[in-house]
Amino acid sequence: MTEVNTKDCAIEVDNIRKTFDGTEYVLNGINLKIPRGKITVIIGFSGTGKSVLLKHILGLLHPTSGIIRIDGEDINEMTEEERALNRTKFGVLFQYAALFDDMTVMENVLFPLREHRRELSKKRMEAIASEKLSQSGLEKKHFHKLPSELSGGMRKRCGLARALALDPQLLVYDEPTTGLDPVLTEMVDDLIVSTHKRIEGASTLVVSHDLYAAFRIGDYVAMLDSGRVLLHGTPKDFLETDIELVKRFIQKGFHKGPAEN
Ligand SMILES: Nc1ncnc2c1ncn2[C@@H]1O[C@H](COP(=O)(O)OP(=O)(O)OP(=O)(O)O)[C@@H](O)[C@H]1O
Ligand SMILES: [Mg+2]
Incomplete structure (x- = not known):
């Protein structure tokens, strides 16, 4: 042990x-x-x-x-x-990534920032969300798509970016x-x-x-x-x-x- x-x-x-x-x-x-x-x-x-x-x-x-x-x-x-x-x-990634289906990729990652980092400007939040998405390996051209328009791998990456939003x-x-x-x-x-x-x-x-x-x-x-x-x-x-x-x-x-x- x-x-x-x-x-x-x-x-x-x-x-x-x-x-x-x-x-x-x-x-x-x-x-x-x-x-x-x-x-x-x-x-x-x-x-x-x-x-x-x-x-x-x-x-x-x-x-x-x-x-x-x-x-x-x-x-x-x-x-x-x-x-x-x-x-x-904690940054948590569940099996099915559990994305909000009616929000874009970008909005999904912005969600925890809007909840917990209200002191940040809109521009700053977007910069952080973009950074997390890029680090998770999602290209910019996908940022404004809905989860239903993504492949399984891309959804995982989006879920990971959202899990990382608050620097856990x-x-x-x-x-x-x-x-x-x-x-x-x-x-x-x-x-x-x-x-x-x-x-x-x-x-x-x-x-x-x-x-x-x-x-x-x-x-x-x-x-x-x-x-x-x-x-x-x-x-x-x-x-x-x-x-x-x-x-x-x-x-x-x-x-x-x-x-x-
Ligand atoms: N909310 C709950 N109410 C009652 N029983 C529950 C609840 N959640 C889990 N259990 C029971 O607890 C046991 C363990 O469940 P758990 O989901 O932790 O298993 P697991 O090891 O994650 O299994 P798997 O590998 O299939 O995901 C199961 O018998 C399950 O039915
Ligand atoms: Mg289990």
């Missing part, structure tokens, strides 16, 4: 348990220290609680018990205002490549790595079914099973483990290619 100093932790999940119905625990004592400045990939079979864990980290779900600290601060102790501010630390230090991706073809998958994985490298001090958390991606882009990998962390370590730790379930997951991943959702 990887030992991360609490001081070097971007996100600390301390003995989180979660039940929705009062009997069955979806998360059952999760301990996880997500190191600052690194890419951590969370893997695990379907239904093991990966997305539920992510929603706790983002403050969208509250744990039945346990503590989550972001930059050392307990999010349950925060006021509503502090919690809102805390959310702006914490980058979170839930299944960023599930359902994409192999070429697009590699492009999105490369984009995750280049974005991580460009933002100084950024910590990246990716939830993925894709074992190849986990080993290729992850500095660390954490595998969940039945609401617990089965193994948290480097890709090398995973290849050398004796834990039967982890070995099975790896074998399955490498025999069948990236697992399907």
